[in-house]
Amino acid sequence: MGTWQGRLGVAEFAISGPDQDTARIVAARVAVLDDDGAELSRWDWGSDRADAVVGEVAQTLRTLLALGIPIATFDATGGLTVLDRECRRRGIEPLAEPAPILDPLLLDELIEPEFDGARTLNAMAERYEVLPGSLAAGRIVLAMSQREEFAGTPAALHARQRGMIDGWPVVPLDDIRTIVDTQPIPAPAPRPSDTVPMFEFSETGVLALVAPPEVVPPQSAPPPPPTPAPGRIHVAAAIVTDTAGRAIVVRKHGTTGFMQPGGKIERGESALAALTRELQEELGLDVDVDATEFLGSYEAAALNEPGQTVRAEVFALATDQELTPAAEIAEIYWLESPDDTDSVELAPLTLDVMLPLWAARRPALF
Template sequence: MGNWQERLAVAEFAISGTDLDTARMVAARVAVLDEDGSELARWDWGSDRADAVVGEVAQTLRTLLVLGIPLATFDAATGLTVLDHECRRRGIEPLAEPAPVLDPLLLDALIEPEYEGSRTLNAMAERYDVEPGSLAAGRIVRAMSERDEFSGTPSNLHARQRGMRDGWPVLPLEDIRIIEDTQPIPAPDPRPSDTVPMFDFSDGGMLALEPAPERAVAPSPAPRRIHVAAAIVTDTAGRAIVVRKQGTTGFMQPGGKIERGESALATLIRELREELGLEVDVDATEFLGSYEAAALNEPGQTVRAEVFALVTDADLTPAAEIDAVYWLESPDDTDSVELAPLTLDVMLPLWAARRPALF
């Protein structure tokens, strides 16, 4: 196989589910193995470090792959796809076409295409006489390299595996909105601790396996969407209420950010109760759809709103973080107060379209 066997990286991922669009990476391990299978270096991320795992794993793999160290990982399409989606979800730069990747699951199919037995990691470890457990994927790849059927450079093998599965090793994402959280997660520093390898060119361009925090440079965070539930709340006279939060100048629809694990309707019920003292009648509340607009108070950010409509005769008074309320007389009332882009671009046209049938 060649001198690439002097160094082999191994990655193991623990993810929270089987749906690649919604799964989360909760733990990971990356190691560099010597040619005899011993560990030269290892980095572990447990569930107690879930806030750092995505950025640090991506940085670690990026560094090792740039150095030309092949990466062995079992069922690469699952682990690397979830890592890719987690990076995009959190505004972290994903790995750009990671290669070469050596996946024992696919390589075994190249070696023994007619084999009909189990191809679980433990079953393959037994077949290739490798001790199961931590880092077994890398040691299986080394055992495979001793087989006559296993030939080619890591790049050649990577290309052959790509031909077996479309999009491998990172399955394509058709729409970023599919993987967005209900509440955007603040993007962590891609290297927020001293646990991942970095380049060190101060001494002949060698890889620094020791921490070099002063060399870490965080990329500019990607714009994120702020996911909210908002409502066109009208009174029996046909007016629509807008609210202004404390410390701001613009008025917007009542509502607020959707918390993780919370439905848009649950958010609406909670926010209208807190902001206006309004108890929402769910049966009389209509869902109008999902819309996007520029955020009023977060420059450069986008608001994605789950929009509802309801009519009430309740006495609405500002509470919690609401500093003032204003009743718009009609959808054409755009100059009386400063209005948020979501209100101007989305809410007023929706209100204009439905108002004749209601009032």
């Protein structure tokens, strides 16, 4: 901890959806902790500050990193990639190769590579004896720093994490057209710029953090963003089991819940063609169409799109291939049985549809 000067930054993002190129940052929090996990300073951007959240969060992180303060953030690829796209969409200078970033999701894999349990934020907080909730990612990293396996400077740890996942911590932007604004929100009047962190040095040369001045709210608040109309998201999804009878679920970048693998059906595309394409992109799975069984059409509430409904064309298939997360998938998890409902957060479609279907089929298969 000596090379960290006793300080660790923490960044938390609330993101509007799983697609990193089109999602919005709707709220954020950045804080600085001391080496005991105590909060030295904190800046919050709620949904009422949507006009300022992107530029001010980017500037706050840029300032902390320039001062040599590492930033801890859970599933860094999700939050930092969306921040990058939001900056580019709004004509704001994005963070140029932010470092050092400390992602407890990846650092846990370095510390316990053979661990096969849940690596959700709450599960990790429990294992590292940290209170769940706000700023838990930073306090988990501080707890990790006490472990013998946690060796190296923040810069060295950043490099080790970067070697684990291509495009970490910010996925490269391949096509500028993919960040076109598909969720327009009226931009209210900008807030004063003095709400980003300010710093000063004491007479002894020790860096001190100064809380920003209180901002007087405008007399009339801007109108809230329009609520999306309810709708259906048409997807193809699958119960994919392995030779041991387990079923796989996946978690997308920037989200916390797990769901069945699959994805949206494109215009003019069959459900089976969509499933074949999505499983190859997400898991590297080569689907044997002849060994794939169609189970029917089902509906459930969408996990990551509030007020939306998922209509799923559900298939079942078994595989002995090795599956690895790719594209928008951050993590995979193998459910041991249809009763395994508490080990990770599960989407409504998985809980209400997939697990009962799997339970009904399982005795005949395994």
